[in-house]
Amino acid sequence: MKYRLMDVLACPECKGFPLELIVLSERELEGVEAPEGFRCEEFCGLERKFVKELEAEPNCKACFAREVVEGILYCPSCGRWFPIIDELPRLFPDRIREEIMKKEELAFLREHANELPAKITQEGRPYNLSST
Ligand SMILES: [Zn+2]
Numbered sequence: 001m002k003y004r005l006m007d008v009l010a011c012p013e014c015k016g017f018p019l020e021l022i023v024l025s026e027r028e029l030e031g032v033e034a035p036e037g038f039r040c041e042e043f044c045g046l047e048r049k050f051v052k053e054l055e056a057e058p059n060c061k062a063c064f065a066r067e068v069v070e071g072i073l074y075c076p077s078c079g080r081w082f083p084i085i086d087e088l089p090r091l092f093p094d095r096i097r098e099e100i101m102k103k104e105e106l107a108f109l110r111e112h113a114n115e116l117p118a119k120i121t122q123e124g125r126p127y128n129l130s131s132t
């Protein structure tokens, strides 16, 4: 998932924005650049700040060229967490997660438990490691 997406992703359940990004691993993309004149509009994923709070123009060359391989998107508004696995953010609603993804997502959480805050591992919604 490119850092660029932090400018547009919102929580699928409560529409909270921006989401909080926790990076577990990432890589640089060779030869990838933002289109000429492109600029993130509201939120800079690299700086974790709103664009209007930045002291300079956002570095969108970098936000296009950095790919999060594994990580977590956390919604501070409702306490939900969403995994980024194999570079793909999985922003699905609770119903689908409970039915199809729960086992895999909890395994991902367990695998990275010591790299993540308790608000996710112990209190994160829709499920966490204390509820299993
Ligand atoms: Zn940008």
Ligand SMILES: [Zn+2]
Pocket: 011, 012, 013, 014, 015, 016, 075, 076, 077, 078, 079, 080
């Ligand atoms: Zn939310």
